[in-house]
Amino acid sequence: DQQVKQNSPSLSVQEGRISILNCDYTNSMFDYFLWYKKYPAEGPTFLISISSIKDKNEDGRFTVFLNKSAKHLSLHIVPSQPGDSAVYFCAASMKTSYDKVIFGPGTSLSVIP
Amino acid sequence: DVKVTQSSRYLVKRTGEKVFLECVQDMDHENMFWYRQDPGLGLRLIYFSYDVKMKEKGDIPEGYSVSREKKERFSLILESASTNQTSMYLCASSLLRAQNTEAFFGQGTRLTVV
Numbered sequence: 001d002q003q004v005k006q007n008s009p010s011l012s013v014q015e016g017r018i019s020i021l022n023c024d025y026t027n028s029m030f031d032y033f034l035w036y037k038k039y040p041a042e043g044p045t046f047l048i049s050i051s052s053i054k055d056k057n058e059d060g061r062f063t064v065f066l067n068k069s070a071k072h073l074s075l076h077i078v079p080s081q082p083g084d085s086a087v088y089f090c091a092a093s094m095k096t097s098y099d100k101v102i103f104g105p106g107t108s109l110s111v112i113p
Numbered sequence: 114d115v116k117v118t119q120s121s122r123y124l125v126k127r128t129g130e131k132v133f134l135e136c137v138q139d140m141d142h143e144n145m146f147w148y149r150q151d152p153g154l155g156l157r158l159i160y161f162s163y164d165v166k167m168k169e170k171g172d173i174p175e176g177y178s179v180s181r182e183k184k185e186r187f188s189l190i191l192e193s194a195s196t197n198q199t200s201m202y203l204c205a206s207s208l209l210r211a212q213n214t215e216a217f218f219g220q221g222t223r224l225t226v227v
Contacts, residue, residue, distance in 0.1 A: 004155075006155075009153065034215065036218075041122075041220070041221070042220055042221070043117070043203055043205070043218030043219050043220050043221050044156070044203070044218045045218070046215035046216070046217075049215070089155060089156060091156075099144050099161065099163055099207070099209065100158065100161065100169075100171070101158075101216065102158075103148075103155045103156035103157075104155050105153055105154055105155035106155050
């Protein structure tokens with residue numbers, strides 16, 4: 001059973017608009033969350049993270065929001081650019097095992113020029 | 114520039130062959146990981162290692178083994194390749210037990226078992 005879920009396999013957004021990628025988790029022990037971005041034929045690269053003691057973390061055009069009570073996080077990209085077209089993976093880890101990170105299935109984002 | 118290097122980008126192997134996937138990192142990281150990526154399933158952890166000669170099973174270790182004889186090198190072994198092991202294999206490394214650490218990934222090996 002997947003502990004980290006990304007229910008939208010794909011998303012299309014117009015260039016310049018906001019992209020919102022969603023992620024849900026089931027394990028309340030998770031306390032650290034990460035987003036990775038993956039282009040075809042490349043390995044994933046780290047994008048942004050958030051600790052459970054925060055509800056928001058921002059890095060340039062990328063903001064991650066965490067709602068612990070709903071076990072939900074989201075990644076906002078504003079404004080979206082064609083170069084943001086990639087697969088985005090949500091991932092989570094817990095205090096007892098930060099070394100072991102659980103990944104979601106990914107959401108493929110297409111930003112249309 | 115940090116680097117995780119996987120020995121092959123593409124491999125085609127026959128059913129029943131023993132297959133070795135090699136990974137080397139130059140960041141002096143303690144942790145190394147092997148994942149496989151399949152459509153709709155994301156990245157699933159096969160094995161990881163937090164020290165030389167140490168290994169722990171991930172979520173899908175069946176049919177695989179690993180070897181870590183040196184800190185910088187982590188090998189994934191398919192003892193007898195099967196068609197259901199056709200997949201993208203990703204190696205990663207990270208610092209040990211650091212909460213705010215990210216994993217660095219290699220470019221992936223696309224393995225096809227025929």
